[in-house]
Amino acid sequence: MTAKRSRVGAAALGAALLPAAALAEGTLTISVYSFAQDEFQEIVYDPFMEICDCEIVVETGNSVERLAKIEANKDAPVIDMAVLSTHDALGAARKGLLAPIDVTSLKNHDKLYDIAKDPLGDNLGVGYTFYATSIVYRSDKVTVESWADLLSPELAGNVALPDVTTNQGPPALYMIGEAMGDADYSLSAPIEEVAAHADDIVTFYVRSSQLAQLMQQEEIWAAPVGRFAWASFKDNGLSMAWATPTEGQTGGMNVMVMTANNGNEDLATRFMDFWLSTEVQTKLAEALVDSPANAEVVVSDEIADNLTYGAETVASLKLLPPDVILDQRETWLDQWNSKVMK
Incomplete structure (x- = not known):
């Protein structure tokens, strides 16, 4: 194929208009998150197309939409590979939508941090990026050394917590439980504790952009947040800090998967390997797109400050297992609605 390009769209309209034969040979169709697509085009898609002499069709959308399309086309797949959260990927695997990845063909697999090599089991996914979740806070107002500090008298009326339906919600609750000495995945104890302090919580947020505004308006002094949002806080003109709680940090991971x-x-597989390479992962990190899962990546201190970066940080992450998230989330929501939101 001499004409190499990627077509990006919410539903890859161009792909739908082409006959199947035109897409069959030398074309890779991928399903990805919609953010930072200009950067991915420059750093990942275009360079790979030059190497493979192939075409990449990029489909974007939210996880629900993308998973629904993969499932609807289970018998005749229209997506070759996708990137998903670990729990969404495991959910797809349980429906028989994924195939194991031949990690022996990934020359960059051994370069990954251990937590990224086989996060789903049976090589059904490979981690390509992850993020820490900790507590961002006003260092001129309070000191935060533990997840328990979120419910302390010093922060009463000046703290926000993530809603249980968000990606940050269950991990933050789990870490509050850790601080209480209760690490049970039922989250019953931390949910009860949050319910007891519900009147002290300014809001249960659903988007990190809400937090940035509340912090700027000085309505809150602290909140759990993903590291990917740290840049919107650290340069807001206030005295901001990122906590390193005694119980550790939590977070999340995204994985590459192969459709069955x-x-x-x-x-x-060649595309996944390219994406996991030290060169590509370094460029994505330097562009502040993704925190690297490749342990060989080296970036400046300035870049690292915006990422989840380095062996020590990775080792401190206490990630909820994806099967726990899948199996418990309805129970968590029921408890949350009955106890906290009553």
Whole structure:
């Protein structure tokens, strides 16, 4: 194929208009998150197309939409590989939508941090990025040394917590439980504790952008947040700090997955390997797109300050297992609605 390009769209309209034969040979169709697509085009898609002499069709959308499309086309896959959260990926695997990745063909697999090598089990996914979740706070107002400090008298009326339906919610509750000496995945104890302090919580947020505004308006002094949002706080003109709680940090991970029986496994595997390479992961980190899962990546202190970076940080992450998130989230929501939101 001499004409190499990627087509990006919410539903890859161009792909839908082409006959199947035109997309069958030398074309890789991927399903990804919609953010930072200009950077991914420059750093990942275009360079890979030059190497493989192939075409990449990029489909974007939220996780629900993308998973629904993969499931709807289970018998005749239209997606070759996708990137998902660990729990969404495990949910897809349980429905028989994914195939194991041949990690022996990934020359960059051994370069990954251990937590990224096989986070789902059976090589059904490979971690390509992760993020820490900790507590951002006003260092001129309070000192935060423990997750328990979120419910302390010093922060009463000046703290926000994530809603249980968000990606940050259950991990933050789990860490509050850790601080209480209760690490049970039921989250019953921390949910009860949050319920007891509900009147002291300014809001249970659903978007980190809400927090940035509340912090700027000085309505809150502290809140759990993903590291990817740290840049919007640290340069807001206030005295801001990122906590390193005694119980550790939590967070999340995104993985690459292979759809089952897509017929394009070799090209998809080559693309995954390219994405996991030290060069590509370094460029994505320097562009502040993704925190690197490749342990060989080295970036400046200034760049590292905006990322979840380095062996020590990675070792401190206490990630909720994806099967726990899948199996417990309805119970968590029921408890939350009955105890906290009553």
